[in-house]
Amino acid sequence: MKKIISLFFLFFIYTQSFSQELLATVQVNSQQVGGSNQQAFKALEKSLRDFINNTSWTGKKLQNFEKIKCGFSVVIGERDGNRFKGSIVVQAMRPVYNTTYDSPLINLQDQRFGFEYIENESLIFNERQFSGKNLTDVVSFYIYLILGLDADSFQSMGGSQWYAKAQQIAQNSQNRNYEGWNTINEPRSRSILINEVMNPNWNQLRSTIYTYHRAGMDNLFNQDQTAGKKVIFDALMQLKMYENTFQQAFFFNLFMDTKSDEIFNIFNSGNNGGLILNDLKQTMIILSPKNIDNKWNKWKV
Template sequence: MRKLASLFFSVCVCTVALSQSIMADVKVDYSQVQSSNTQVYETLQRSLINFINSTKWTDDRLKPHERIEANFLILVSKRDNNRFTASIQVQSRRPVFNSTYYTPLLNLNDTNFTFEYTEYEELIFNERKFSGKNLTDVITYYVYLILGYDADSFSRDGGTEYFKTAQRISNFGQSSRFSGWSELDGLQSRTSLINNILKADNKTLRTLNYQYHRNGLDVMADNELRGKNAIGNALLQLEFYTRGSYAQFYPLEIFMTAKKDEIGKIFGGGQVSSVNVEKMKETFNSISPKNSSIWNNLKK
């Protein structure tokens, strides 16, 4: 597992109650905005950190090795009084059992993020209705997406209820005046993404997510070869997405973005596996050709 250490990404770990499942760092970048009043951005950043880390998102009491770490980067490009135009990058990772390694689960960039915020206002969220300001709605949608991806990595289809909560939030968002929610906003809109995650077409990817992490990474500390074989055999199931129209299937793109470097490290050397690496290369080059420089260097 030492060979994977270079994939770590750093996050600031906030002190939260043991019952909390997410430890998140939030960065609000306002370098693109010309303004003499920068305090509002610093206040917003502190408020979001407190909102995410102090909210009890789940009743599950996670063990230390199951805790999720997340990064939210909000890049503000424009401000008009209390209305902000921005993008938001969301990353999450979870610990690998019996090791010091953290594996990335989610890495996406949402470029269609506008919201309203007044300095020092209390950030609250009611999952039964839209807030009217789009800030806590988008943040909460991504929190439940993070929880869903994490739960899927520990148990088969374990994230379904979290994904359904994110879907309910997206349904409220679609009827709002804010863009980024509607399926008409494109295949990477929040509603398109969550609907595709819950579709039968994504079943293979969700099962693979469980097998890759629980049967693969989580056993590598005790048996590297067994874990490597399990990961490789799970990845071979991606052949499913070489058939049909999955070239723009966003859940698949999210998986490949999060995992490409990790896969390159796992199959870049070490113990020789029994995995059909040539088939794996063929599959990867078909579904993710932009990363061919990684795939072509894979070894057993």
């Protein structure tokens, strides 16, 4: 009997240790409402950290080195009892093969983050219906977006099933009296973002995400970087097809905002294997004009 109990205990430990998919850091900043009960914010931080890291989001069993590194930073701007308003910054990274370098997948600030939270309450998420409090809905939406982006970076169009879950959350959250979900009069809303991700018009961007990372970044740190750089160069040049449509596209601009530093650094070494860097420079000037002076014009072409 003791042996059976021991075996069950070991099985439980094993499944618990390998059932989560994220290694998330969580920070809650409450300085703007400093007069409030700070213990509630510490409890919120712990509740979110446990919710994100201890939930099995995909049903896959992963070891720590396979988990996605990500971060959620919440800034509380207003508090009225158990109702809070503020912003949330979402970041995630992808490891690059055979290196210690992590490539950014998403770096997004959502300024319309309102929710209800009671100190020490259990955070429960049901993907089939809106929670009523918006906290787990927003966080879960971004988790599935991260899972989708990560999967897209390892397999062409590999993130579709996780994007579909994020889209379902967005649909459940429509017209629930919380900002950030509407497709009308709310530019850069969560619903607009996921609808663009799922729109076939942006399949080339998703394809670029895969090629850029899997055939480009994962081969960039070989002794000869020429092949990896050429793949990244060609993948980015494919985005020129969006030069007349990208201006109002949340998904496209999120990609450029997240990757612009990395793209600049990759081709700033001066050793670009004969690539015509001026072609990429002109494309980046079109697709990411806000970085003309601080990045693209600094390339030596």
